[in-house]
Amino acid sequence: MVNRSSLEEAVLAGLRPAKEERDHVCGIAQRILEKIRQGGKAEGMVVGSIARHTWVKGDRDLDVFMLFDPSLSREQLEAEGLALARSIAAAFTDNYHEKYAEHPYINATIDDVDVDLVPCYKVESAARIQSAVDRTPFHTRYITEKINGLIDDVLLLKRFAKAGGIYGSDQMTEGFSGYLCELLVLHYGGFTPLLNAAAEWKPRTLIDVENHVAKEFDEPLVMIDPVDPKRNVAAAVSVDRMAEFVELARGYLESPSAAFFELPQEPPIAREDLEKLLDGRGTSLFAITFATPPYIEEIVVPQLKRSTLAISEFLERNGFAVHHADYRMGKEESLILVELLVSRLPAIRSHAGPPVWNRVNAEKFRAKYLMSDLPGPYIVNGRYETEVPREFRHAGDLLRSEGMLQVSLGKHVRQAFENGWKVHEGPACWSPGFASFIGGFFGRCSPLVSLGKGK
């Protein structure tokens, strides 16, 4: 059995930023704050993990907020805020550009640090925020006040979650944000007590540090925001990411090892290996590729997810049993990958009709199918049923059909499809850009199992 404290100490040595790194990043932060002060238009504040001392060595994400008078209109805030952010960025670098979340902000690269300059309102309490970004300073104040003595625990947890593939509240990950990690460590009093508790979590776990919950939540994990009783900090956490965290916690407590802190790798699969794999499995693989919609991940990924579900349902409705489906947003091209148990079906299918007792509809149905060459209409459990020719005998034809535009793709995915999509089958699904994704598709295991299998 590995010694936990020496193992964790060794991991921490690789996570804590060195003094020079800290001085360097903090120096840049200080210079930016000074510039803001000189401008006199807003109050500067460093937020995020750097402000909270919970950043991991090598991270270079510096978030500087510029807090404006809340009497400004939204338009004024956006105009003045952006102007200020731009002028500050320009004082340090030419390498900056506008970005957009709920508001526009400026992203600049200053030395090797990725700096966000974000205008927001300086509100008196979190209850008065006018947009989500106004909440961030409160989070920073809350954590900064309480996190003393638990910073190592936060660093361990963040790395543990990242290694397990469950770190990040983005749409693709549906996992644990940095702020959530901080609150979990605070609430349970450390990394180990958190793991002990998580090993016994069940869906609908509610954590309310400030004991002020003011709303019903139905997400599997609920962490009431200490600065906003109506917000679930864990809203992004899917039930599967939660379950994966639970099994990682159990696994680490049972047999701790450095592997729990090593970043996962998705090894690419070679085309000839895919070919052999498919031969052995006897399944039918289809890849649908199309131009990635020109929008950010937060918009595109949920649409890819919905489209994958809708296409799977479309296949099932047409008799093709889906074994597994997944999607990947690439830079230029996105992909929906579907593995079918069956890709060829008979020429006929059953078609259900009305109950015989419904005279009007029953007679219409009978009249319509009476002279078909196929068996039927016949009566099953008091209802008419008949055989009809199957429109699509091959899944590939179905996936290439116009009917694909009728399924519930997201708006931008549909636009992409309207410009065309390609359907590949079998080993032809392989492409160098998606070789890792396809490898992961066929190697899928929960994080703890991946460790157990030595991947």
Next chain:
Amino acid sequence: MVNRSSLEEAVLAGLRPAKEERDHVCGIAQRILEKIRQGGKAEGMVVGSIARHTWVKGDRDLDVFMLFDPSLSREQLEAEGLALARSIAAAFTDNYHEKYAEHPYINATIDDVDVDLVPCYKVESAARIQSAVDRTPFHTRYITEKINGLIDDVLLLKRFAKAGGIYGSDQMTEGFSGYLCELLVLHYGGFTPLLNAAAEWKPRTLIDVENHVAKEFDEPLVMIDPVDPKRNVAAAVSVDRMAEFVELARGYLESPSAAFFELPQEPPIAREDLEKLLDGRGTSLFAITFATPPYIEEIVVPQLKRSTLAISEFLERNGFAVHHADYRMGKEESLILVELLVSRLPAIRSHAGPPVWNRVNAEKFRAKYLMSDLPGPYIVNGRYETEVPREFRHAGDLLRSEGMLQVSLGKHVRQAFENGWKVHEGPACWSPGFASFIGGFFGRCSPLVSLGKGK
């Protein structure tokens, strides 16, 4: 449009027994009754359609009941009843033998008439019957008293039902008994008013001529026995036979024709036609054959029905989608015929595990499948799931496997299977003895549709 009354008159001319036929059968009946009277042990009574004058030309089924004193024990009734029946039969013919329903009775062929000599108790009212046969004399008295003027209507209805394939309360037909036909005509006041009503029937139609229902019934058609308020005369009628009667009624009212009274024929299919048919359909046909259990239809057919359902479920549970299944009890050999949409499946399948939240079971499941070469265990909706090798990739192997003996076959069908069963595939399912049945399997239509298609 055909003239209904002249059409029906022409049909009736072929149904009414001629005077000589009536005299001949009634003569035999009289001589049997006389013998019983002479014996002095029981009272003789002709029952069934011959007694009620509702028999169809050519029918030669004479039912003579021998009513004994109800103070006799059951053993005495069986012994004395059988002795009397035997002595009477012997007075007319050597061609008689014992049969068994609820009691033993004697079946004899006297001239060309098939005579049943059935001992029963002479009870005072139908409420006091000691076995089902005791009820029959009450039925006969009830119908004989009331049927005057409606005999032609009963003959028409019986033929109409027989032509539609829905006449008979046996297990194979699940249709309309003669007594039920008589009561329907009585209740509605004739063949045409019955059809008018039936065209609008819905499941849970309740007919209670004597207005004395004394029990809840959940069959689709309920005809309260006028002589027994706790009995449904239509208990055998399945919802599909009821629906078929409804559609025949509608069809005949809309466009009457002689075809509605012509007995159906199931044309045999030729082996090479079956081969072509299967090629065109692209389905997979399997026939399971085995020695017919040496019991009467009433016992074997329900077991075949249950076995067909159980084998279909067994196929579906193993991933083979069943399109249609049916069974046929042959003299020597019986057959279960199954048409599949898919008969070959991949090497792998998904296997669901416990929720991750159930720590004990989750850890057992993970440990069990951890080192498998296949993907998994992974987490889906908070539950473990994994891939496992599929035991049977081909439906034929599954149908030949020992697992067949674990499905819910009936007792005697299982005994037959224990002595072996054969599995045939594709055109090899064909055999001369089942050529008509197989033709019907692929030509299945409701009775009215069969008429419409000119079959």
